[in-house]
Amino acid sequence: MKKIKNFISLTIIGLLLVGVSFFLGMNKMKSDLQPEISSSLISNKILSAKELITIKYQYTNMGQFENQSYFYGWKVPFTRKRFIVTYDGTINAGVDLENLDIKIDGKNINIKVPKSKILAHEIDEKSIKVFDEENSIFNPIKIDDYKDFSKDQKEKMEKDAIKKGLLKEADEKTKATIEDLLNTYELLKDFKITVTN
Known part of the structure; x- marks a missing residue:
């Protein structure tokens, strides 16, 4: 027993x-x-959403080009050329996500992202309308006139968009998107995530 x-x-x-x-x-x-929580794991997760972290600023603009030949400060008659153009454009602003600075300290994840910048700027060629074109046989309108005009207009519109707060808005959207993205990641649920510029 x-x-x-x-x-x-x-x-x-x-x-x-x-x-x-x-x-x-x-x-x-x-x-x-x-997987072990590392800066490369977090970086890869953020890079997978690269397209989300961009702001598209669309606009319609009208611009005028004018040129006349001068001779010792005097306008040469019959050499004036000008045109007025309307067009639509799109400016993309965002962050270069390749340059993230990620630090992990215990249960704290600190992510520093670079400041936003203009990533691309396109003018929709189909939207271009030319009005009031005035040409001169002594000073004809050339393709370079349109190219220079387009370049000047792009610079002007970018400055205007930045002045209206485009890059600040892109900075805020970037931070919010990264925080939202990482907060939905199950492995990081116990971590405090801070994103700064």
Whole structure:
């Protein structure tokens, strides 16, 4: 009878040890399967949403080009050329996400993103309408006139967009998007995420 009790006790202890070992092994395997939180893991997660972190500023503008030949400060007659153009354009502003500075300190993740800049600026060629074109046989309108005009107009519109707060808005959107993106990532649910410029 005593032998049977000892056998049952040893069996129960053995089963408990097997159960505890199994449980600990499963927890270890589960933690081994979870990727380590590193700056490259976070960086890759952010880079996957690169297109989201861009602001598109669309506009319609009208501009005037005028040119006349001068001779010693005097306007040369019949050399005036000019045109008025309307067109639509799109300015894309955002952040170069390749230059993120990510620091992990315990359960705190600090991400410093560069300041926003203009990434692209396109004028829709189909939207261009030319009005009031005045040409001169002595000073004809050339393709370079249109190219120079387009370049000047782009610079003017970019300055105007920046003055209206385009880059500040892009900075705020970038920070909010990165925070929202990382807060939905299950592995980071216990971390405090701070994004700054």
